[in-house]
Amino acid sequence: MIDIQGVSKSFPGVKALDDVSFTIEAGQVHGLVGENGAGKSTLIKILSGIHTEYSGTISIEGRPIRFASVHDAQKQGVATIFQELTIVPELSVAENIFLGREPVKLGGLINWQEMRERSVEALSFLDVPLSPKTIVGTLSIANQQIVEISKSLVLNSKIIIMDEPTSSLTEHEVKQLFLLIGRLREKGITILYVSHKLEEIFEICDTVSVFRDGKHVGTKKKTETDRDDIVKMMVGRSLQMLYPERTGKRQDLLLSVKGLTREGEFEDVTFDLYGGEIIGFAGLIGAGRTEMAKTLFGTVPFDSGEIILHGSKKLRFRHPSEALATGVAYLSEDRKGEGLMLQLTIKENMAVSILKKIAPRFFVKNKMEREIINSYAEQFKVKMVSMDQVVESLSGGNQQKVIITRLLMTESQVFIFDEPTRGIDVGAKYEIYKIMNDLTMNGKGIIFISSELPEVLGISDRIFCMREGKLVKVFDNAEADPEKIMHVLTGGEVA
Amino acid sequence: MSTAYQPDLQKNNLKQYFQFRELPILLYIIVIIIIFSTMIDGFFTVKSFENISRQITTIGIVSVGMTLVILTGGIDLSVGAILSFAINIGGQGIVLGWPIWLVYTVMLALGVLLGFINGFLITRVAVPALIITLGTMNIYRGITMVITDGIYITGIPSSFQTVGYGFIPLVFFVIVLAFFIFMTLQTRFGRNLFAIGEGGQSALYSGVPVNKYKIISYVLSGFLSALAGIILVGKSGFIQPQAGMGYEMSAIAAVVIGGTSIFGGSGSILGTFLGSVFMGIIIAGLTMLAINPFWIGFVTGVLIIFAIALDSLRQRRKG
Numbered sequence: 082m083i084d085i086q087g088v089s090k091s092f093p094g095v096k097a098l099d100d101v102s103f104t105i106e107a108g109q110v111h112g113l114v115g116e117n118g119a120g121k122s123t124l125i126k127i128l129s130g131i132h133t134e135y136s137g138t139i140s141i142e143g144r145p146i147r148f149a150s151v152h153d154a155q156k157q158g159v160a161t162i163f164q165e166l167t168i169v170p171e172l173s174v175a176e177n178i179f180l181g182r183e184p185v186k187l188g189g190l191i192n193w194q195e196m197r198e199r200s201v202e203a204l205s206f207l208d209v210p211l212s213p214k215t216i217v218g219t220l221s222i223a224n225q226q227i228v229e230i231s232k233s234l235v236l237n238s239k240i241i242i243m244d245e246p247t248s249s250l251t252e253h254e255v256k257q258l259f260l261l262i263g264r265l266r267e268k269g270i271t272i273l274y275v276s277h278k279l280e281e282i283f284e285i286c287d288t289v290s291v292f293r294d295g296k297h298v299g300t301k302k303k304t305e306t307d308r309d310d311i312v313k314m315m316v317g318r319s320l321q322m323l324y325p326e327r328t329g330k331r332q333d334l335l336l337s338v339k340g341l342t343r344e345g346e347f348e349d350v351t352f353d354l355y356g357g358e359i360i361g362f363a364g365l366i367g368a369g370r371t372e373m374a375k376t377l378f379g380t381v382p383f384d385s386g387e388i389i390l391h392g393s394k395k396l397r398f399r400h401p402s403e404a405l406a407t408g409v410a411y412l413s414e415d416r417k418g419e420g421l422m423l424q425l426t427i428k429e430n431m432a433v434s435i436l437k438k439i440a441p442r443f444f445v446k447n448k449m450e451r452e453i454i455n456s457y458a459e460q461f462k463v464k465m466v467s468m469d470q471v472v473e474s475l476s477g478g479n480q481q482k483v484i485i486t487r488l489l490m491t492e493s494q495v496f497i498f499d500e501p502t503r504g505i506d507v508g509a510k511y512e513i514y515k516i517m518n519d520l521t522m523n524g525k526g527i528i529f530i531s532s533e534l535p536e537v538l539g540i541s542d543r544i545f546c547m548r549e550g551k552l553v554k555v556f557d558n559a560e561a562d563p564e565k566i567m568h569v570l571t572g573g574e575v576a
Numbered sequence: 577m578s579t580a581y582q583p584d585l586q587k588n589n590l591k592q593y594f595q596f597r598e599l600p601i602l603l604y605i606i607v608i609i610i611i612f613s614t615m616i617d618g619f620f621t622v623k624s625f626e627n628i629s630r631q632i633t634t635i636g637i638v639s640v641g642m643t644l645v646i647l648t649g650g651i652d653l654s655v656g657a658i659l660s661f662a663i664n665i666g667g668q669g670i671v672l673g674w675p676i677w678l679v680y681t682v683m684l685a686l687g688v689l690l691g692f693i694n695g696f697l698i699t700r701v702a703v704p705a706l707i708i709t710l711g712t713m714n715i716y717r718g719i720t721m722v723i724t725d726g727i728y729i730t731g732i733p734s735s736f737q738t739v740g741y742g743f744i745p746l747v748f749f750v751i752v753l754a755f756f757i758f759m760t761l762q763t764r765f766g767r768n769l770f771a772i773g774e775g776g777q778s779a780l781y782s783g784v785p786v787n788k789y790k791i792i793s794y795v796l797s798g799f800l801s802a803l804a805g806i807i808l809v810g811k812s813g814f815i816q817p818q819a820g821m822g823y824e825m826s827a828i829a830a831v832v833i834g835g836t837s838i839f840g841g842s843g844s845i846l847g848t849f850l851g852s853v854f855m856g857i858i859i860a861g862l863t864m865l866a867i868n869p870f871w872i873g874f875v876t877g878v879l880i881i882f883a884i885a886l887d888s889l890r891q892r893r894k895g
Contacts, residue, residue: 378781380780380781400783400785401780401781401782401783402783402784402785404783405783406783411781413781415777417778418776418777418778419777419778419780419781420778420781421775421778422770422771422774422775422778422779422841423774424774424841424842425770425771425774425775425841429767429770429771432767433767433768433771433779433782433783433784434782434783436764436767436768437764440763440764440767443763443764443765444762444763444764445762445763445764445767447762487782491783
């Protein structure tokens, strides 16, 4: 039995886990569900020994524990199968299973025979026909995962945590995995199963715990709940007060996307964006929304389909500079990697996309640059001491505003905001929603990608649901509700 | 929440030209001058400073180009090879009796061409600049040796030595410095250079023509290497196929000692100037102390590692 009492964990600007208390019964498969950012991964990282700084207590079998490292957690019986597998592809199955704790003979030589025998033992318990001599890199993802599970068996783990284990498996492989999980349960091993696919949770778990906004919402036995109930727990929250009133009015057609396809990423995406409109794109991670957005911006090419601006102009950008010059701006979900130049100043970061304007004949017009930046910074309440301050020293919300200001200065017509509020506090979120609304008042169109359903519902006029690269359903804001959308996103029937 | 927003209109140009980053190296220079002056008679004289200034100009001009490349997050190991290629191949024109302006134009054009080849390969082939320019360094040197057959060009007309008289090399260096200090701090080119080095993908997503500016930086590096070669010919009065040997290391040393980050995105031309002054003083001091010249390579190596270690500490503290 794992008892979690009052566990909290904060990151700069965000409370990732807020006073979480619940119990995981021994010998069960316990599901952990919640939207992206609900706190599931933070909890797993604490339980697996990655995050060592947190408040509250965790005890296993009544004994309080506090892991110092992943290695420490493994020694004490908690093994984690991460989404990103930790196998070494060049080594054999047996070498991977015993990596870092190879059995040795007298004199320090590796006891290959024991290693092979015990590997065979673990693999035959799982009933998988794998040879311990096979090189792991040649195996399928599913079999590599089995190698990781064998690793935890050899460690005599009492608790195995699986983080989205089916995300790269085929349907058949998922069935195999579930059989295997059943065998582990029979052996008395407790399994913490993290997933956002509700069918899987209901198929394999005995108990489900729901997380939302870093809080534990509830724990229910599978027999006492149903899909709708869980979805309600995942998304239910008051939408008032968190979002500004939508005052932009729908105007002329701005952007038409027809049958846009990129092999393996998204397929046949068709939609219209009008001036004065915010259209939300809801979906789970891997639904293809970001790839689609990058195609519109020109950083990722597309295979077929059309992008038409103002009803006539066909677009196929080869470089972001073309997109920005034409009036299509993109805010990346990856603020540090594809947004900020952290060691440069606020001024340099903001002006980088309008260098042609502030330096029309090669030389930077310093006065003009400062005036433009000052007026924008004032209008959008960027909190800074000076524009010569290094961007890295700003809070997450203000960093995000620096990039948004950069995009606004380009005076584009179409704005694509990809997860604009990720990792920033509630107050700054509100200000970003407000900037979005103000943009639509000036006739701009916004494509808003977010994995947080409440904000998609809170600010979008229409909501497009993407699943596995396809647009599966469109809701008008009036007819949409979180349960309906979550139902569509998690693979429910589309009515 | 941080301090509320205040309008910020006054210019800080002076501060901009002399960032805090260059202060330590300025102090090192003063310290090293004091040390050598007490140890060596005749070190603190106009004559010895003229010598130092003549010594640092060629590598100094190469270092300015190297700074531009390193600011974008790249590196150019082929600078010495380009220098040699430009003056040796261009120098064939002297043998053929071409006019001086034509010879100089050909030399500079060769520098531009070889720099362009570097930049083109680096932006098209997914191989690090370090490897590409290591390759082109050997290719350029190889071609030079084959064409010249290892033979010196001597008997050069005295007009070619004008650029090498007295303080004239220093004048060239100062003009190059002033031009590129201005370029990096006050132009679109400079802004893009810093954005590319610091941002990588961020610069691309901001609409910066990343590849174009990378190529330009290698072209400028090639051009400045050829210019340094022309001055070298002026100073020495002959052309040898081994010219510019080891310049890449001396230039990298001047750049990183001058406070430019080897990881790109931060640094300055002014810092590189101070870095080359520092290197020049050390080498002159060691020579005047009659220390075995082979120790100079040793000292350069130690200084490079020391400067990069400092930089990487600074990066880690920030990251």
